[in-house]
Amino acid sequence: MKTLGALGLAACLTLAAPLAAHAQISDGRVRIGILNDMNGPYADLAGPGSVLAAQMAAEEFGNKVAGAAVEIVSANHQNKPDVGSEIVRRWFDQEKVDAIADVPTSSVALAVQNIVREKQKVFLISGAAAASLSGKDCSPFSIQTSDDTTALSVGTTRAVVKAGGNSWFFLTADYVFGHAMEAESAKVSKANGGTVLGGVRHPQNTSDFASCLVRAQGSGAKAIGLANAGNDTINAIKQAVEFGLTAGGQRLVGLILFISDIHALGLKNAHGLVLTEGFYWDMNAQSREWSQRFFKRFGKMPTRQQATTYATVVHYLRAIEKAKTDDSKTIVAEMKGMPMKFFGQEGRIREDGRFIHDLTLYEVKKPSESKYPWDYYKAVATIPGDEAFASMAEGGCPLVAKK
Numbered sequence: 001m002k003t004l005g006a007l008g009l010a011a012c013l014t015l016a017a018p019l020a021a022h023a024q025i026s027d028g029r030v031r032i033g034i035l036n037d038m039n040g041p042y043a044d045l046a047g048p049g050s051v052l053a054a055q056m057a058a059e060e061f062g063n064k065v066a067g068a069a070v071e072i073v074s075a076n077h078q079n080k081p082d083v084g085s086e087i088v089r090r091w092f093d094q095e096k097v098d099a100i101a102d103v104p105t106s107s108v109a110l111a112v113q114n115i116v117r118e119k120q121k122v123f124l125i126s127g128a129a130a131a132s133l134s135g136k137d138c139s140p141f142s143i144q145t146s147d148d149t150t151a152l153s154v155g156t157t158r159a160v161v162k163a164g165g166n167s168w169f170f171l172t173a174d175y176v177f178g179h180a181m182e183a184e185s186a187k188v189s190k191a192n193g194g195t196v197l198g199g200v201r202h203p204q205n206t207s208d209f210a211s212c213l214v215r216a217q218g219s220g221a222k223a224i225g226l227a228n229a230g231n232d233t234i235n236a237i238k239q240a241v242e243f244g245l246t247a248g249g250q251r252l253v254g255l256i257l258f259i260s261d262i263h264a265l266g267l268k269n270a271h272g273l274v275l276t277e278g279f280y281w282d283m284n285a286q287s288r289e290w291s292q293r294f295f296k297r298f299g300k301m302p303t304r305q306q307a308t309t310y311a312t313v314v315h316y317l318r319a320i321e322k323a324k325t326d327d328s329k330t331i332v333a334e335m336k337g338m339p340m341k342f343f344g345q346e347g348r349i350r351e352d353g354r355f356i357h358d359l360t361l362y363e364v365k366k367p368s369e370s371k372y373p374w375d376y377y378k379a380v381a382t383i384p385g386d387e388a389f390a391s392m393a394e395g396g397c398p399l400v401a402k403k
Helices: 002-022 047-060 081-093 106-119 149-162 176-191 210-219 231-243 259-265 285-298 304-323 328-337
Strands: 029-036 068-076 099-102 122-125 142-144 167-173 195-202 223-227 251-254 274-277 340-342 345-349 359-364 377-383
Touching (some): 047 068, 047 285, 047 304, 081 106, 099 304, 106 142, 122 304, 142 328, 149 223, 149 251, 149 274, 149 377, 167 176, 167 210, 176 195, 223 231, 231 259, 274 377, 304 328, 304 340
Parallel strands (some): 029 068, 029 099, 099 122, 122 142, 167 223, 223 251
Antiparallel strands (some): 274 359, 340 345, 359 377
């Protein structure tokens, strides 16, 4: 009887072991919320494409990690901080979402950052570009993998100034991201011998840039810095060409450009633009393989934001797989402790949550140079990650500022 009892106890312990491991995953599932602009000015660069990218990441794990189901949910924040905040609180309090990803529009991301800090949930910032999200506004529960305002301005602005564009006028979207983008680009321009002659701010999702462009043209600036994104950038470039700014010798500089913007503009309007990218679908064999799979399902090549959302969600799930838990503190520590794979490359996540990896300065091809669909960029230079992104001391994240 004692032998049978011992065997029975051993069997129970054996059966209990996987259950104990499974119990480390809250609610027996991992839920990731993709929050972005689904039908507004940033829908093409993020939107449903980012949702698909996150789903593809989950599929890499068979939609299961550490014995728990992986679920992707999504919502439209409409580029409004109050709307985004309401969604995130509902997700955390009622729908048991474990992590938020994507979130373009830095004003929304900053609001979400405050909530994840309060709720101690993971925020995978693969969309918002404000450098302060891993700087003065950092959180111990956040990872910023998006190319930020500092990195985007370093390569592009420096290249334009060195090419002779040493006087600047800015067209700036009037919210957190636009202000930060203008400030960073002006800083880089001045550091490289350039001057700023003026600027004008416009509301987000503007359709008529006539008055802005008249002022830009009248400034006589050699470079017109577009500190906006998505449809705002597309409309500004199209109208600037129509107004004759480029024909008159002024150079348009898209400070944050996506391949969706170039596709919408067409090479006839976009050729000659320089831009900084952490991802381009045609940059190597790994990016091409994944992008072609994405294209078959979506009908468009991925933007860097959509690709970064995929890579970031994969890294998050790898951390859960390794730690066998979805505890926020544990998972963020795991994510910072192992290299992040990024389409045939690797980068590191610093203590402040900033993902450091090399970027590339590209020039948009002339129509005659493009050899196949979506063949839009030619590489100009590699920008090492440690040069592109602000140092932790410069960023001022309070988690590390005193160290």
